[in-house]
Amino acid sequence: MIVSALLTSVGINSALCILFFALYSILRKQPGYLYVYVPRLLAAKGIERNRLIRLKRLLPSPGWVKIAWKLTEEELLSTTGLDAVVFIRIIILCLKIFTFAGIIGLFILLPINCSGTQLAAFDITVISNETLDLFTISNVNNGSKWLWAHCSAVYLMTGFVCYLLYHEYDYICSKRNAYFYASKPQPHQFTILVRGIPVTPGSSVSESVNNFFKDYHPTTYLSHVVIHRTNKLFYLINFVKKMYRRLTHKQSESAKEYSRHNGSFGLHKSDREQKLGDLEENLRAEQSDDASGQEVRSAFVFFRSRFGAAIASRLQQSEKPTEWVTEQAPEPNDVYWPFFQSTFLHRWMSRVVIIITSILLTVLFLIPVVLVQSLANLSQLEVWFPFLKDFLTAKMVRQVVTGYLPNLILQIFVKLVPPVMEFLSSIQGHISYSEIQRSASDKFLWFIVWNIFFANVLSGSFFNLFAVLLDLKNIPSHLAVSVPAQFIHVYAPKFETAGRFWPTVHNCMIFSLVLMHAIALGIFTVKKLSSASSLIFPLPVLTLLFNEYCRKRFLPNFSIYSAETLIKKDREDLSDPQMPRFFTELITAYMDPALSPLQCSNSDCHSVPSFSDISNDHITPLLSLD
Amino acid sequence: MIVSALLTSVGINSALCILFFALYSILRKQPGYLYVYVPRLLAAKGIERNRLIRLKRLLPSPGWVKIAWKLTEEELLSTTGLDAVVFIRIIILCLKIFTFAGIIGLFILLPINCSGTQLAAFDITVISNETLDLFTISNVNNGSKWLWAHCSAVYLMTGFVCYLLYHEYDYICSKRNAYFYASKPQPHQFTILVRGIPVTPGSSVSESVNNFFKDYHPTTYLSHVVIHRTNKLFYLINFVKKMYRRLTHKQSESAKEYSRHNGSFGLHKSDREQKLGDLEENLRAEQSDDASGQEVRSAFVFFRSRFGAAIASRLQQSEKPTEWVTEQAPEPNDVYWPFFQSTFLHRWMSRVVIIITSILLTVLFLIPVVLVQSLANLSQLEVWFPFLKDFLTAKMVRQVVTGYLPNLILQIFVKLVPPVMEFLSSIQGHISYSEIQRSASDKFLWFIVWNIFFANVLSGSFFNLFAVLLDLKNIPSHLAVSVPAQFIHVYAPKFETAGRFWPTVHNCMIFSLVLMHAIALGIFTVKKLSSASSLIFPLPVLTLLFNEYCRKRFLPNFSIYSAETLIKKDREDLSDPQMPRFFTELITAYMDPALSPLQCSNSDCHSVPSFSDISNDHITPLLSLD
Structure with missing residues (x-):
């Protein structure tokens, strides 16, 4: 590749950047795109759609950048949770690393590379026709003393990245604890998932769970919900939803026809209502059937304290490790139901x-x-x-x-x-x-x-291109997600992991560092500076040791909160007057959506989340044709 | 190798076997060797040394074999613990596997191998000069259908070994639980080891431990013992022991001299007593110094119940994973003291x-x-x-x-x-x-x-020989340890792991199976029976899956007992009138030997284990020159 090609590429990319920036600045102001760029605001506040003057809407304005930069971590945390904060920190971390690498590369390594004569002497007068290799380490003379600068750069980079990683890990760790302390009582903190429940002949899964936890965790056990086999119900609900959509579609068409012909609408309507009524009856019967019978050997078990739940989830419960298998429950709306029924x-x-x-x-x-x-x-x-x-x-x-x-x-x-x-x-x-x-x-x-x-x-x-392509693609969606200002409006978290993905990022960084060391080792060997090669050798070892230390020092905090943390938080709640109400609601938090009543509006049907008792009769109306 | 060489080798080994058997039968009856072969009986009962008639003592007798074979697992369990039982079961398992392999090899594979003509036709008339290769798979013709017998043998062996391994794992697992239920309360069941104790300025490690566990485990926490820095003391005690030995040696020599010369013994004796008195004074001063000051940031913490100890040892205690690091304590006499002082x-x-x-x-x-x-x-x-x-x-x-x-x-x-x-x-x-x-x-x-x-x-x-040598060596010591009868008399367990080494044995077996599959794969490829090679391929995969299943199914029971087990056992103890006494003794169970008083008899000095309070004054005499 020659320099002119590179410059062309830089030009194109810069132009694209400006274009996307402008596009984003304009599009975000169009009422038609509000559901893309501010869905959260739309849902929360219901902004007036046509409040903006037309001309202003068509001119790109950089005001949102200022807002984005001014946004503090606390604001982000309070609006979108810790995951968003950690995500932003990852981007900032990458920026820091690239800046550092850029400064070293541009101001130290680039001049050294250009001053070499291994490939050819560098000539500033014909710069745009020079090959790019002249700017790389290939141009440094074999065995040259200047190669030590590259060796030092590897050490510097490694040190800098490890320093940043350590502090980031430490910071996120402390944020996780702070986030936990600041959180309101949440159902998943008090709930564990139990699988492989053994059942003695003549008793139900529910009785078995009740007996076991009343026996072994008498002071902390609160209640439980046994999971039911709902595959059939799941398909039935989907069928009802489809039927509903089809019938309402026909109904609206009939209405149009009626207005034209003034014909037999009354008969049609009652016909459809009859059909939907039958479906509703069927579904209700199936739901109450499944709620009473067909128990699966899994259950959500609720505890009076977080510490109680942690004890039950972290200690092996039964002599047989395949029975009474416990784990911390996911958030209620994070539960993926299909796999509870398998052994x-x-x-x-x-x-x-x-x-x-x-x-x-x-x-x-x-x-x-x-x-x-x-x-x-x-x-x-x-x-x-x-x-x-x-x-x-x-x-x-x-x-x-x-x-x-x-x-x-x-x-x-x-x-x-x-x-x-x-x-x-x-x-x-x-x-x-x-x-x-x-x-x-x-x-x-x-x-x-x-x-x-x-x-x-x-x-x-072709894989160099591959790597580049992966980064350049989906710029608009990147724009919509990765810019802080938009985290507030666009990002609607489905679940909150409190930054549990950080260790993955950390491991990737460590992997990249070791990869860099391996490449450096190869280059110094090719460049015939064997003392530099051998000096690189301790670096991957040290980096891996650093990683191992971080694993010991921080990783445990990413799997479970400590006894100290849990107990402190439990004690705080003792004085909270809301807790009795929370515990009442807790019992209904984990409800299979297939057992929830179906609510149908004009456009679509959806399951109504969390209600108190499936088996008694006030689950009407299952279908409401508003 | 030719057959005659093999036969010679078999002859020599059989002769050696008979020789060792006879030697063992004679030696075990010699009063002089009683301390080798029945040290436990000697210690426990103090058998009369010369009760045997001289002639009988010099004739080998096989009576002990009968006793050894009659010994039941329950007897072994009650006398020497579960580790010995598991060890014997390992030997029996190996015997079973070798018997099975031997039957298949001798009666199925050997005739097939001999009937082949790849190397040469087998001639029974010159058997002793035939090469051993004629008996191996090398002699089966390439691509022969008979090779399927070998393929089936690999499947049979794998299936048989996996079957045995599963049942053995299951059995040992259940034995571990039964052993635990049957055990008396033991200090290590109620004790955890805490390291990385943080200390606030102005307070001691002891206060810190007390506050933390009283705060977070108020119902189960009993007491604790902080570990002290005793390196210096350790060297001092060794020095005192050496000095004592040297002085008593001199004393006995002087006594002999005195009886010869009737000279100045009185002066010498008081001189030495003076020296020992000084040492005693020094040691006592150091011990009380170290007991009060120089606390290390580690402690043994005692709980009122096994479940309480398990909760504290299994859950991360502090927000910082490097502080309040807990683990189940080893048995008191299994503790290795030097490493508590390190960070x-x-x-x-x-x-x-x-x-x-x-x-x-x-x-x-x-x-x-x-x-x-x-x-x-x-x-x-x-x-x-x-x-x-x-x-x-x-x-x-x-x-x-x-x-x-x-x-x-x-x-x-x-x-x-x-x-x-x-x-x-x-x-x-x-x-x-x-x-x-x-x-x-x-x-x-x-x-x-x-x-x-x-x-x-x-x-x-040379490594074929290597492997064989490893097995044949140390036959006498094997005789003294691996024969059941002798487990009763010779094997004095220093600590009891309740068969925790079984998983290692299991893993070795699995490794051997996969190695066998790899070798079989190679042989069938060489023998040009590629369909057999590809049929072998699923075997290592299935074996590793089996191993993975066993890890899930049994391994957790080898690291900690379940909540169910612990709570059941705790409840049993509630009615035990001995428990208050046990708890009193528990607090003194974990005592650094360097802080225990030194008891010196005629022959040597040793630390006196477990006593109630190091800091008060009834720790006399530190040195007693009986």
Whole structure:
């Protein structure tokens, strides 16, 4: 690559940046796009849609940048939770690292590289025609003393990154505790999920749970909800929803027809109401059936204190490790219901199968890609689409097809991976959406690491582009999510992990550092400065030791809160007059949506969350045709 | 190797077996060896030494075999604990596996191998001169259908071993629980070890512990003992012991001299008593000093119930994972005291250093061995010891030197490894002897696995012998330990792990199975029966899945007892009238031996274990010269 090409590229990217900035500044002010850019405000306050003057709406304005920069962490925390704060901190951390690396690279390493003569002497007068290699370490003379600057830069970078990582870990750790102390009592803090409940003949799962926890946790046990087999119900509800949509659609069409012909609307209407009435009756019968019978051997168990729940979830409960398996419950709206009905062995086996599948997908991913790429070449296209022959022989088109088609195919394949990984994670046996997403991210991360590595080792050609593409794509959605101001309006958290994804980021950074050391080791060996190579060797070891220390020092706080924290928080609540009410509500917090009554409005049907008792009769109306 | 050589080897080994059997039968009856073979009986009952008639004592008698075979598991359990039972079960398991393998090998595979003609036709008339390879799979014709018998044998063996392993794991698991239920209250069940105790300025470690546990575990916390810095004291006690031995030695010599010369004994005696008195005074002063000051930030904390101790040891106690680090305490006499005084960072670093050292030792072990072996050849010996030249040139001597010297050197080096590993483990930061031994065994196991592999891959020559040697050596000590009858008399358990080493055995078996699959895969490939090779492939996967299942199903029971178990046991104790006394004694159970008073008898000095209060004055006499 020559410098002029680089400069062109910089120009294009800068222009794109300005364009997107302007577009965003304009689009965010259009009433039609409010649901994209301020859905939270729309939902919370219901802003007046046409309050803005037309002309102002069409001019880009940078005012939102000021607001975005002025936003403090506390404001962000209070509006969107800790996850958003941690996410922003990750971006800021990356900015810091890139700034530091940029300064060292531009002001120290670049001049040294240019002053070398390994490839050719650097000539400022023909700069735009020079090859880019002249700016890299390749141009430094073999065995030159100047290479020590690069060696020192590796040490500096490692030290700087580790320093930042340590403080970030420490900070997020303390924020997690502070966030926990500041939080209101939340159902998942008091709830555990129990699976593999053994049942003696003649008694129900519910009795078994009650007996066990009353016996072994008498002072802290509050109540429980046994999970029911609701697969059939789930399908029934979906069917009812579909039927409802179809019937209301027909109804509105009939209404139009009625206004034209003034015909037999009354008969039609009662006919449809009859049908919906039948469905409602069916669903209600099924729901009360399933609520009383068909218990699954899993239950949510509620405790009077967080410490009580922690004890029950962290200690093995039964002599048999496969019975009374406990874990901290996810947030009520984070629960993923389908997998409660499977047994220990089933879940374990599906986990194993999915892990093997993911590994195979990751390892074998490049085979179909390369295959399709080799099929979709110019001569093949001419065979498939003979009518395009003249078009394809044009020089410009040839360049585009040969240059961009392979990348396009690769991109399409890569695009398919995250949904596939998420699907795999969803049938792996996780019981919360957050776990599914975390697991899918991990899988995709490994996928990227392996495939970049693999491609680097094998070919190293198109994967440089691959890495760049991954960053540049989806700029608008990045704009809508990653800018702080928009966190307030756009980001509507489905669940709150209180920054539990930080350790993954930390591990990625450590991985990158060790990768950098490996590359440096290789370069210094090629550059015949063996003393520098051997001086690099302690760095990965030290970095890994640092990582190990961080694991010991901070990681435990990311899996469970300490006894001290839990007890302190429990004691605070003792004086809270709201607690009795909270405990009453707690019992109804974990309700299978398939057992909740269905509420139908003009546009759609949805399950009504959390209500007190499924089996008594005030669950009317199941369907209301407002 | 030819058959005659094998037969000779079998003959020699059988003769050795009979010899050792006879020797053991005679030696165990000699009064002089009673301390070797029945130390427990000697200690417990003090048997009359000369009750046996002389002639009978010199004839081998097989009566003890009968007693050994009749011994039931319950008797073994009651006399020597669960560890011994598990150990015997391991031996029986191995016997079962070898019997099964032997039957398949002798009656199915051997005839098939002999019937092959790949190497040569098998001729029964010249059997003693046939090469052993004719009996192996090498002799089966390539691609022969008979190879399927070998393939089936691999499946059969894997299935049989997995079946046995599962039942053994299950059985030992249930025995562990039964053993725990049957056990009397033991100090370590009620005690946890706390490290990294933070101290606020102006308060002591003891106050800090008291406040923390009274605050967060008010109902279960009983008391605590803070650990003191006793390095100096430890050396002082060793010095006193040495001095005492030297002085008593001199005293007895003087007494002899006195009886000869009737001289100035009185003066000498008072002189020595004066010295010992000074030492005693010093030691006592140091002990009371150290008991009051120089607290280390570690403590043993006692609880009123096992469940209380388990909660405190299993849940992270403090917001900072490096403070209030808790773990279940080892048995009082299993405590290894030197490592309490080190900080979290120090312990962590020493662990890392030791692990790296062990890996280096394991990986680089063969280098010095091969080096010394290459140095110690015949011509080199002739240069070093020229006077042996005539002796070394004798044909017999030449054979011995060239044949056995390399193995001798290897053996000497291998002999050095276990003590080195134990030393490494002892400075790794473990706080109990059992942990040190377990860690050293693991290290040695990895050492063996790696070095056998390495040698197999690289040379495969002398390591076959290596493996055999490891088994054949130390037959007498094996006799004295592994025969059940002798478990009763010889084996004096220093600590009881209740079979916690079983998972290691299980893992070794699984490793061996997978290794067998790998070898089978290789053999079938060489033998050109690729369908058999591909049929072997699922076996290691299934075996590893089986192992994973066992880990889930049984392993948790080997780290901690379940809440159910602990609470049941605690409730049983509620009605035990001995418990108040037990709790009183519990507080004194964990006492640093360096702070215990020194009791000196005629032969030696030893620390007096467990007493109630170190700081008051009835700790006299510190030294008693009986």
